[in-house]
Amino acid sequence: MSKSFPDVERYRRNESKNDREGEIVRDEIRNLLRQIPSMDELLSRSWVGEMEALLGREAIKSVFADVIGEVRRRLRMGDEEGIDVEGIEQETCRRLRAKAYSSLRPVVNATGVVVHTNLGRSVLPREALEAVVATGERYCNLEYRLEEGERGHRSDHVEWLLCQVTGADAALVVNNNAGAVLLVLSALAAGKESLVSRGELVEIGGSFRIPDIMAFSGTKMVEVGTTNRTGLSDYERALTAETALLLKVHPSNYRLVGFHAETSREELAALAREKELILYEDLGSGVLADLSAGGLEGEPTVRRCLMDGVDIVTFSGDKLLGGPQIGVIAGRSQIIDRLRHFPLLRPLRVDKMTLAALEAVLRLYLQGREEELPAVRMLRLSGETLRRRAEALALLLAEALPQGLFDVVAVEDAAGGGSFPEHPLPGWGVALSLPTLSSGAVQRRLRQVSCPVIVSAEKDRAVVHVRTLFEGDEALIVRALKEVAGKGGNGLER
Numbered sequence: 001m002s003k004s005f006p007d008v009e010r011y012r013r014n015e016s017k018n019d020r021e022g023e024i025v026r027d028e029i030r031n032l033l034r035q036i037p038s039m040d041e042l043l044s045r046s047w048v049g050e051m052e053a054l055l056g057r058e059a060i061k062s063v064f065a066d067v068i069g070e071v072r073r074r075l076r077m078g079d080e081e082g083i084d085v086e087g088i089e090q091e092t093c094r095r096l097r098a099k100a101y102s103s104l105r106p107v108v109n110a111t112g113v114v115v116h117t118n119l120g121r122s123v124l125p126r127e128a129l130e131a132v133v134a135t136g137e138r139y140c141n142l143e144y145r146l147e148e149g150e151r152g153h154r155s156d157h158v159e160w161l162l163c164q165v166t167g168a169d170a171a172l173v174v175n176n177n178a179g180a181v182l183l184v185l186s187a188l189a190a191g192k193e194s195l196v197s198r199g200e201l202v203e204i205g206g207s208f209r210i211p212d213i214m215a216f217s218g219t220k221m222v223e224v225g226t227t228n229r230t231g232l233s234d235y236e237r238a239l240t241a242e243t244a245l246l247l248k249v250h251p252s253n254y255r256l257v258g259f260h261a262e263t264s265r266e267e268l269a270a271l272a273r274e275k276e277l278i279l280y281e282d283l284g285s286g287v288l289a290d291l292s293a294g295g296l297e298g299e300p301t302v303r304r305c306l307m308d309g310v311d312i313v314t315f316s317g318d319k320l321l322g323g324p325q326i327g328v329i330a331g332r333s334q335i336i337d338r339l340r341h342f343p344l345l346r347p348l349r350v351d352k353m354t355l356a357a358l359e360a361v362l363r364l365y366l367q368g369r370e371e372e373l374p375a376v377r378m379l380r381l382s383g384e385t386l387r388r389r390a391e392a393l394a395l396l397l398a399e400a401l402p403q404g405l406f407d408v409v410a411v412e413d414a415a416g417g418g419s420f421p422e423h424p425l426p427g428w429g430v431a432l433s434l435p436t437l438s439s440g441a442v443q444r445r446l447r448q449v450s451c452p453v454i455v456s457a458e459k460d461r462a463v464v465h466v467r468t469l470f471e472g473d474e475a476l477i478v479r480a481l482k483e484v485a486g487k488g489g490n491g492l493e494r
């Protein structure tokens with residue numbers, strides 16, 4: 001360009017002036033940064049030793065480097081004027097401390113939700129954990145038939161047990177129920193049509209959606225009926241030469257009320273037999289035990305479904321079954337055999353420790369000892385037992401924290417895991433108030449103590465539900481609340 005406009009000239013002059021200023025600023029920053037001790041010097045601080053033993057030297061270096069990098073950026077942005085070496089050390093130490101101790105750790109579940117997905121779903125009985133240790137610390141016959149000295153299959157260890165407790169002819173175990181659904185649909189209906197009621201096209205949560213998993217499996221989803229009513233004739237009308245499978249889905253934590261109807265298992269089973277189709281039901285929770293003692297009725301057991309004529313069912317191991325995270329595929333052996341060599345079985349296979357835990361849990365069912373499964377026991381607790389426990393806890397808390405207010409209250413618990421959503425599960429709890437702390441603050445602080453306590457909130461009070469407490473949890477709650485109250489509430493904290 002031959003001629004510059006005056007504005008541009010002025011801009012250029014300013015720019016070079018800014019450059020010069022920039023240089024001065026950069027020099028200042030460089031001088032400030034020189035005040036930061038060298039990495040070697042920082043690493044020789046006395047507090048570093050303890051952290052180094054837990055996390056190793058490289059991790060400490062990288063966190064120091066992160067913190068110093070942030071200081072450098074703030075200096076450049078003009079957000080910070082000087083160097084605070086002590087502040088750098090404190091921030092590094094704080095971050096290291098947060099990483100130094102187990103990230104995955106026990107918490108007290110005081111929510112009253114028995115199968116709580118965010119809190120690890122089912123708690124395993126001692127026998128299952130002993131089996132995990134015994135299997136994990138030695139070699140084991142995971143895929144080895146001891147009698148024949150030949151290669152075996154890992155599902156062999158639990159198949160017979162699963163058949164005994166469900167009434168199925170055959171069974172397979174995979175990593176989780178979502179995987180079981182994918183495997184069944186891929187192996188039995190890919191490239192073919194699967195009929196499913198519009199009332200069962202549900203999302204289970206955690207982004208598991210029936211239409212998505214069907215599409216992913218390669219089966220062609222054919223929707224039948226309406227959202228609220230689907231009759232046998234809806235299925236019949238949708239049949240084509242390409243139909244391979246009738247899919248029934250347990251709607252989990254979603255229920256239709258009012259004017260609605262679904263087609264019974266018996267009707268669907270008769271249709272499937274007549275047309276030589278597979279009737280497959282994704283049951284979700286996999287109830288094996290009778291839970292009516294706790295007032296929970298209406299969820300079909302796995303045995304019931306198979307007796308009603310369903311060919312294949314899938315369900316989770318860590319929902320109401322009360323075991324480890326697995327997915328079970330159970331049903332007619334002819335169909336299960338078609339799955340045994342399907343390539344997707346390999347990426348979904350179960351770990352030996354999980355299988356050990358599952359075997360122990362299934363043996364408890366076989367022996368009629370399902371009461372020893374925490375989930376089953378908690379669901380069967382009577383209102384009277386819960387009320388007495390809540391009263392004892394309230395007394396204990398009142399004694400330990402005279403400044404607090406502790407009321408025994410009736411609460412609503414839940415089975416969780418997508419089961420019995422319409423079933424209020426009456427429970428008892430203790431509502432907590434501590435001076436100067438809002439219920440939100442109590443909840444938040446209880447999550448941040450050494451053994452976190454997860455409580456619910458009702459009518460702006462933090463509430464401890466006693467149904468989901470284990471023996472010894474009361475003492476942990478007392479300790480946690482003392483920590484919470486001890487941190488001092490100066491002024492009302494929201």
Ligand SMILES: *Cc1c(COP(=O)(O)O)cnc(C)c1O
Nearest residue numbers: 176177178250252283284316418
């Ligand atoms: C929970 C559930 C699943 C998914 O099971 P995961 O164990 O979470 O993999 C699938 N279908 C139904 C009906 C469920 O309730």
